[in-house]
Amino acid sequence: MEREVAGYLPGLPADQVEWRTLTFTRGNDALEVAVPVLTDAQIAALAARVRDAARRTLKTRTVADIAATIDRAVARLLDRDDPWRQKAERLLPLVTGYDAEMVRLGLTGYLKTFRRPELQKFLVEDFANPSILDDFQPTPKGGFAKAHGPELLLHIWAGNVPGLPLWSLISGLLVKAGTVGKVPTAEPLFAGWFARILAEVDPDLADCLAIVWWKGGDEAQELMWLVQADTVVAYGGNDALAAIRGRVPITTRYLPYGHKISFGMVARSALDVGKAGMVANRAAYDVVRYDQQGCYSPQLFFVERGGRVSPREFAGYFANELAAHETRFPRRALSMAEAGSVAAWRNAEEMKTFAQPTRTLLGDPAGAWSVAYADAPEGLSPCGLNRTVTIVAVDRLADAVPGLAPHRAFLQTVGVAADPEELHRLAGLLGAVGVTRICALGRMTAPEAGWHHDGRFNLLDLVTLTEIEQSAEQAADAFARYVD
Amino acid sequence: MSDARASESRVIEDLLAFIGAAGADEDAFNRMALAVFAHQFEHNQPYRRFAVQRGRTARTVKSWRDVPAVPISAFKELTLTCRPPEDCERVFMTSGTTQGVRGKSHHPTMAVWDRSMTLNFRRRFMGDQDRLRMGILFPTEEAMPNSSLARYLALAMRTFGAEGSRNFIGDQGLDVAAVTADLERAEQAGEPYALLGASYSFVHLMDALGGRRFALPEGSRILDTGGFKGQSREMEADAFYDQLSATFGVPRRSCINMYGMTELSSQFYDDGNEACPSVKSGPHWIRSRVVNPLTGEEVPKGTVGVLVHHDLAHFNCASAILTEDAGIAVEAGFRLLGRADGADAKGCSLAVEEFLKAARV
Secondary structure, three states, X not given: OEEEEOOEXXXXXXXXXXXXXXXXXXXOEEEEEEEEEOOHHHHHHHHHHHHHHHHHOHXXXXXXXXXXXXXXXXXXXXXXXXXXXXXXXXXXXHHHOOOHHHHHHHHHHHHHHHOHHHHHHXXXXXXXXXXXXXXXXXXXXXXXXXXXXXXXXXXXXXXXXXOOOHHHHHHHHHOOOEEEEEOOOOOOOHHHHHHHHHHHXXXXXXXXXXXXXXXXXXXXXXXXHHOOOOEEEEEEOHHHHHHHHHHOOOOOEEEEEEOEEEEEEEOHHHOOHHHHHHHHHHHHHHHHHHHHOOOOOEEEEEEEXXXXXXXXXXXXXXXXXXXXXXXXXXXXXOOHHHHHHHHHHHHHHHHHHHHOOOOEEEOOOOOOOEEEEEOOOOOOOOOOOOXXXXXXXXXXXHHHOHHHHHHHHHEEEEEEEOOHHHXXXXXXXXXXXXXXXXXXOOOOOOOOOOOOHHHOOOOHHHOEEEEEOHHHHHHHHHOOOOOO | OOHHHHHHHHHHHHHHHHHHOOOOOHHHHHHXXXXXXXHHXXXXXXXXXXXXXXXXXXXXXXXXXXXXXXXXXXXXXXXXXXOXXXXXXXXXXXXXXXXXXXXXXXXXXXXXXXXXXXXXXHHHHOOOOOOEEEEEEOOOOOOOOOOHHHHHHHHHHXXXXXXXXXXXXXXXXXXXXXXXXXXXXXXXXXXXXXXXXXXXXXXXXXXXXXXXXXXXXXXXXXXXXXXXXXXXXXXXXXXXHHHHHHHHOOOHHHEEEEEOOOOOOOXXXXXXXXXXXXXXXXXXXXXXXXXXXXXXXXXXXXXXXXEEEEEOOOOOOOOEEEXXXXXXXXXXXXXXXXXXXXXXXXXXXXXXXXXXXXXXX
8 A cells, every 4th residue: 555654853862752653545446645744752853953043944945936936836736746745646536535636726726826926916916015034124103023933833734625734834934934834634735745845945944844744633742832933833623623712821922714605696787698607617616626625615505696697597507517527526425424514415405305396406416416496585595515505586686785794704706697786786895794805707716916815915824023112222322333 | 184194094004003012124114105105195295396306206116215304494495294284182393493484294193203202212322220210401392382301201201100200301491409409319318320411411410410310220221312402512422421421420321322313203312322422223113224414325334424213103294304414324223423514624714613603593
């Protein structure tokens, strides 16, 4: 059986580390992944090493220089002839269960957003003058300021969407943080590979980051790391995030990213006979990509009446598109729990069709997708995931907005198909109830470079400023050698 | 008498005899199941529509395994009853709601439900005792007339409780002082004692006792049911039974877990919780299958699937139900593995469970 080692532990010889084996099986293929289980002493030593190295090297490099290094590492992963890229293409489908072609396309589309020009956009999104990360810069109010990233930034990643940890990992590197990332059991490989590539292309940075693992919920291990970090970024469900919050020292900055719900909106202007098919195709693609596991994946669509194509007809288009996508990107095999979620959702939808004859449920129970159609407006509620979606007919798209307000804390992306006026009108309403990202259908699962995850500042949230106030400058003048 | 009432009377009479018999082989179970299905197909219109949609009618169903199992969500959306609801003696409602809707089970008479409960309870919980002094960690039946668990515990106390048995949860909540006094009394008297209630109430009680321990006399027993349901802190099964055993001095083999549902008229029990998850089984008038929830087909023995229960005693609603509980079939019954939901979420997409939890707050 093929065996792969997860994590990246600079300074810790592999034979001094205890390893646990995770086994991933898809059909006839199996992969064993060794994940490290560190002792308290090893954790402390690793944290010190990363912190010191970052202080000595990363923090003395310019942000432009760091971006260039990241660019070189990303280039390796974009090169289909590169052994790392080949390994990723071969093993990630096996680990996550996602279709190989979907993983390949997804990786390329995603990694492209970390090339040097994109990183520059990323930087200026948060810093008018990115040099503030390198040196003191004059500020508009007078005086000077310099931005410092964390000494030790701990990332606690979750989920199995390939590559997702790269967002926060790269954010941390750009602000020159000593970086420790905890990989999720569901996809323990990618972050460690990236760390090793980075060390290959820029050996100076080899000790500035570490990739570790502990079993989710292992409070003792988690606590050992939490007390080492000065900033913690964590992903997961609210229960998991709340548990971590309870253990993070009060002086440590904690940035939790919880699970979110996203949805689509299709205006009547997009529902003429020529356009509706394409709109359905793109919307279905958003559903198919990573089987709705992303926070940006749509779970339902509000569709406006009054177009040439009715919402009910649109549901039919949608079903056809899901069926078509299935032949190209088959859904991954579901665990019993996931099948249970899909079944529970389907069953509930089926029962509603008995009580409300205008409702419809499309798709075979044993098939790989389902579309529920609701003829009457209803509030937001999650679907069963894994290619299950609800189409809700509304007289006007704006009618759907008040029902969203109670769920403010969970709203994220809305994919919109509407004319420009309607787009801006809806954006105003959606933003007011807490939606943080509005994009085209077909792009929901591919945020653009420099997006603000959950509306926050990915880089700015990580730094602290040191300001030299004008008074200090003026007072200093009095002590200058050249003072009169 | 109308057709419906005549059919119902026949079914009830047959069921009471069937339940009272010493056991039932496959043929006997099948005959009774087909008779109950025929009654439901004829007189329960929403169920009939459901069955027809699944391509099952009284003509095509030849085996109890063919009887279409309604998903438990149906009890929320549909009024699944042969007898008009207003003519029913009792309606039980689920405690969990989906956006304010609770699942309902209608009972024209409590005779079958009561018979099913008492026969099975005697066999599975009472051991060789006729009566035990009982402490009930749950509100009374009067306080919660729509709770099947309140009914269950009231019936247990009425039928098998010795003098002095009582409920310890009233308007003021859990009466810790009174439970403590009763437990002390049992220790001193040296007579076996039974503590029964919701699993989360045991957690509340143990938390309130703050580490205080009792040594209940030999023959004492504990019955917990229903899990924690967000009403108390969650505990791993092993930790829960260890703590129960340590707190009350009742060995884990005498800590019985009952698995029941509002959507059924019979209950499952294990034979103690020395090892978790324990093996659960029911009486001869209920049979369970483990299926793939999407196809409805049985999964091979030893594989995880979702439980389908076929409870003949649930004659007025739908006898065959598809649960949302994961399980594994084993020789003597099944192991219950908890809810088959998105708890092991793979991504950062909000799942129904977390959404509903937030909506409840």
